[in-house]
Amino acid sequence: MYRNWRCVCVSDFFFSRIHIFYLKKGTYYINLNNTSDKETEYNIKVENEELVDIDSINLDSNYIEIEEGVKKAVKYTINPDNATFTSVDWKVSDTSIVSLGYVGNVMNIEALKEGECDITVTAKNGKKAVCHIVVKKAGDHKYDSTIEKASTSKDGKIIDKCSRCGDVKVAQIISHPTKVVLNNSNFVYDGKVKTPTVTVTSADGKTVDSSNYDISYANGRKDAGTYDVKVTFKGNYTGSLTTKFTIAKANQSLKIKSPKKKMKVGAKAKIKIKANKGHGKVTYKVSNKKIAKIKKGKLVALKKGKVKLTVTLKATKNYKQKKVTITIKVK
Incomplete structure (x- = not known):
């Protein structure tokens, strides 16, 4: 039945067999005559939005120069981006020079041999864009x-x-740096500033050249304590690593010079010591206060017997506590 209907063109659309193509919203009336000239009226209401046509096609490159064997991607965009029909056709003027591989809105071009050609992308409404391709012979790598x-x-x-x-x-x-090694990480206080040397090793076990990092030491580094050494990388490296070293308290030196190891009952002897510079507070103690006692820095012998005198240097910021004991015979 449909093949005998005549095509009727009406302003904004046309009817061909059973397909109606329209351009915009509206209500339309179509009169169709069949083979018996009997007229039938159709009331057609178009609900969809107006079609958006393509204004232009753009390529991200209109000229490409490549060498044989090289692949290159060319991307196209359609304006406006809300066009109704967006399908396109690609064509190359000489398929022996380049081959095309189309994925999405990207055309992958492979240069086959030396020469020149054009690739053209064309929309359904005839809008097109062209890219000129120049393929050169492959040369030495640069x-x-x-x-x-x-x-x-x-x-x-x-x-x-x-x-x-x-x-x-x-x-x-x-290879990335993994470890900072110091030539000495355990010092003992001696009143001098400590600056240990640094070696940096990488994951492959090799030493990282010192030109690739800067070293910063914590302030002080003379008194007993723990100090940071920070390595900040540069050149072919980035980031930083930190390690520590310690300065331990030193032992104090102490010698009792007086009293002697023998005293007579009633004798008095000033307690004299020889100690290191900066030593801790000095304290004295006797083991038996009935035999001897300490008075105003002196040892006083009270009666016959043996007594132990202990001299203590208290700990300081940089020194450990020190004790020395001698035995004195009172006769």
């Missing part, structure tokens, strides 16, 4: 290097990329 710096937890890379063909290769792995 590599430029870029560096992905090594961190303290991840290796870096030196990557070479050919500016002519795009070939990429990893020229060198930069």
Whole structure:
């Protein structure tokens, strides 16, 4: 029945067999005559929005120069981006020079041989864009290097990329630094500032050249305590590592010079010592106060017998406590 209907064109649409193509919203009336000239009226209401046509197509490159064997991606965009029909056709003027591989809105071009050609992308309404391709013979590689710096937890890379063909290769792995080693991490107080030397090792067990880092030491580093050494990386490395070293308290030196080890009952002897500079507070103690006692820095012998005299240097910021004991015979 439908094949005998005539096509009727009406302002904003046309009717062909059973397909109606429209441009905008509205209500339309169509009179159709069949083969018996009997007229039938149809009331058609169009509900959809107005069609949006393509104004232009743009390529991200209109001229490409590449070498044989190289692949290159070309991307297109449609204006406006809300166009109703967005399908396009791609065409190359010489398929022996380049081949095309279309994925989404990207055309992947592979250069096959030396020569020139055009690739054209065309929309359904005839809008088009053209990219001219020049394929040159493959020459020697010309590599430029870029560096992905090594961190303290991840290796870096030196990557070479050919500016002519795009070939990429990893020229060198930069092993990441893992450990900071000091030539001495345990010192004893001697009144001098401590600055231990630093060696940095990487994950491959090799030593990192000192030109790739700076060293900073904590302030002070003379008194007993714990101090930081920070290594901050530069050059082919990034990040920092910190280690510590300690300065332990020193032993104090102490010698009792007086009294002697023998005293007579009733004798008095001034207690004299020889100690290191900066020593701790001095205290005295006797083991038996009936035999001897300490009065105003002197040992006083009271009766016959043996007594122990202990001299103590109390601990300080930089020295440990020190005790010396002697036995004195009172006769």
